Amino acid sequence: MSVSAKQVKELRDATGVGMMDCKEALQETDGDFDEAVSLLRKKGQEVADDRAAVEADEGLVVTAVSDDGHAGAIVEINCETDFVARNEDFQSFADTAAERVLEETPDDLEALESLPYEDDVTIEEELVALTGRIGEKLTIRRFDVLESEEGQIISYVHPGSKLGVLVEVHGDGKAEETGRDVAMQVAALEPIAVTRDEVPDEVKEEEREVAREAAVNEGKPEHVIDNIVEGKLERFFEDHVLMEQAFVKDSSVSVKDMLDDADLSVARFTRYALGD
Incomplete structure (x- = not known):
């Protein structure tokens, strides 16, 4: 016919x-x-x-933030090749998926895939259709939503969309400008917590054990080993705790000092690096 x-x-x-x-x-x-x-x-x-058994470790990290700045979503969507990650249809799907996550705040991936994509087509159905059009395995790997009644959610996506960050900031300062600086800090230096109190006890103990073993192997006197261990733990905090890191735009001050000057504070952050 x-x-x-x-x-x-x-x-x-x-x-x-x-x-x-x-x-x-x-x-x-x-x-x-x-x-x-x-x-x-x-x-x-x-x-x-x-394509179900094929590895899909390329893709995009995308974010969406509500108009009032009180909620933000971050999503990682995977494909097989970087070529497809640059495909306009794939990018449009990723952006729409992030918007739906922001609007509906699903509980898990199954709930996300059941959300409407457009008209009577669900996100899962559109993902399957897009897989057929593109010819590669496509998957939604993970997502997160940050909501704040009093604060602002700021997003940053590194050029290339392989790395994205959401940060919740509070205070009377310039939240958009300073919050973006903090989000870029999180992207660049990969802190594990906002403050040292948030670092899990098991992580602290592991760092202490590593430092103690190194000191013993170096033949340090027993009476100074405890001081050496605590000193190395302090340096660990300076490297891995957001508030104690040197500010990337001015290493003479810490992130906490910068935020204090800006009359802002950070409550939490979420960092997605593709494939982590």
């Missing part, structure tokens, strides 16, 4: 699938539009099933 260019265009506009695939689907279904859509979705599922 022959199909018109208009029919092919309508199917392409509805599904985003290539012109030749749309034409073949219409020919196979004798021009039935709904059947052609269903056929293309089935083919997308077949591609997804075929």
Whole structure:
């Protein structure tokens, strides 16, 4: 059966699938539009099933923040190659998924995939369809939502969208400008906590054990080892605790000093690096 260019265009506009695939689907279904859509979705599922065991460690980290700044979402979506990560359809899907997460705050990945993407298509269905169009394994790996009644959520995505950060800031200072500086700090120096009190006890003990073993192996006198251990733990805090890190834009001050001057504080942060 022959199909018109208009029919092919309508199917392409509805599904985003290539012109030749749309034409073949219409020919196979004798021009039935709904059947052609269903056929293309089935083919997308077949591609997804075929690629299920393949590693997908490229992709994007994207964020979305509400207009009032009181909520933010961060999502990691994976594909097989960096080439696909630069695909406009893939990027558009990632951005829309982040917006849906922000709007609906799902409890888990299953709930996220059940959210509406657009019209009567769910995020999972669109992901399968996109898999069929692109021909690579695509997965939503993880997401997080930060909400704050009193503070502001600031986002930063590093160029290339492989690394993203959400930060919750409070205070009367310039939250957008200073919060972005903090988010960039988190992206660059990868702190493990806002304050030293938030560092898990097991992490502190592990650092103490490593420092003690090193001191013993170096033949340090027993009476100075405790001081050496605590000194190294202090340096660990300076390197890995946000408030105690040197500020990346001015290493003569700590992040805490910078925030105090800006009349702001940080409550928490979330950092996603692709594949972590």
